[in-house]
Amino acid sequence: EGVGPQEYTGIKLKVLEFAEEAKAAVEGKIPADANVYMVAATLRPETMYGQTCCFVGPRIQYGVFRVSEKEYFIITERAARNMAFQGVFENRGEYPSVATLNGQSLIGTKVHAPLSVYTEGIRVLPMETVLATKGTGVVTSVPSDSPDDYATVTELAKKADYYKIKKEWVDLPIVPIIRTPSYGDKTAEFLVKQLKINSPKDTKQLAEAKELAYKEGFYLGTMIIGDFKDEEVQAAKPKVRGQLIKKGEAIAYSE
Numbered sequence: 001e002g003v004g005p006q007e008y009t010g011i012k013l014k015v016l017e018f019a020e021e022a023k024a025a026v027e028g029k030i031p032a033d034a035n036v037y038m039v040a041a042t043l044r045p046e047t048m049y050g051q052t053c054c055f056v057g058p059r060i061q062y063g064v065f066r067v068s069e070k071e072y073f074i075i076t077e078r079a080a081r082n083m084a085f086q087g088v089f090e091n092r093g094e095y096p097s098v099a100t101l102n103g104q105s106l107i108g109t110k111v112h113a114p115l116s117v118y119t120e121g122i123r124v125l126p127m128e129t130v131l132a133t134k135g136t137g138v139v140t141s142v143p144s145d146s147p148d149d150y151a152t153v154t155e156l157a158k159k160a161d162y163y164k165i166k167k168e169w170v171d172l173p174i175v176p177i178i179r180t181p182s183y184g185d186k187t188a189e190f191l192v193k194q195l196k197i198n199s200p201k202d203t204k205q206l207a208e209a210k211e212l213a214y215k216e217g218f219y220l221g222t223m224i225i226g227d228f229k230d231e232e233v234q235a236a237k238p239k240v241r242g243q244l245i246k247k248g249e250a251i252a253y254s255e
């Protein structure tokens with residue numbers, strides 16, 4: 001970070017069913033035949049097979065932005081502005097918003113996550129550590145390979161009532177995606193346990209786990225699922241990204 005632009009993949013998670021509060025806020029503002037997507041910024045498109053839920057910051061403000069007649073994105077205004085200048089929207093530089101939603105109102109929304117083995121849809125859940133100033137403010141959760149995601153789903157499952165979510169929305173089996181020599185096929189779980197990380201607030205250890213997971217996964221990881229099974233992660237990463245973009249299930253986004 002800090003040096004040069006960050007090349008994200010914006011994963012389009014299609015809204016299948018809005019949570020009550022969000023539904024009321026968008027009522028009558030989106031054409032019935034349009035698709036609405038939560039767009040999650042990721043640096044690890046090759047892990048998308050393992051998506052188990054989608055995170056928003058409960059106190060972050062999101063807009064519902066009109067990309068075209070048939071397509072709307074739920075992201076932060078900051079991300080919408082950046083995308084508008086990267087030619088993602090119909091008219092360059094324009095990012096019309098039809099509604100504003102706080103993250104909390106989206107909790108429980110059911111979305112379809114491209115490539116996820118959970119094909120019936122996954123849920124939008126709260127993550128306190130989502131930054132409004134990075135990416136789209138939407139983070140797709142891959143607890144097999146992201147220590148942050150693993151720590152958050154563990155916390156949410158432990159305190160489902162406190163977070164006002166259903167335990168079954170978060171308590172899904174973790175899907176092995178990548179095998180590495182040092183950490184097996186559930187890298188995030190391995191490192192969170194090894195570094196004795198107890199909560200998403202253990203930021204220092206999580207930063208270390210993230211670094212270790214990223215290096216091992218990228219340089220020594222092998223895919224164990226999907227179209228590029230048995231290929232090295234380094235080779236598979238751009239291929240999965242290209243496939244998703246080609247199918248209209250993702251966009252290139254940088255900042």
Ligand code: A2H
Pocket residue numbers: 001006041042043044047129130131132133134135136137138139140141142145146147149210214
């Ligand atoms: B990554 P960088 Cl499997 N706030 O995607 C907090 N975190 C955010 C965010 C935000 N606003 N926007 C994106 N992110 C997360 C997958 C993944 C990611 C895996 C492993 C590691 C990993 C699944 N979550 O990131 O600061 C997103 O999570 C480790 C860094 O721009 C995104 O990629 O370097 C990554 O952080 C971008 O972080």
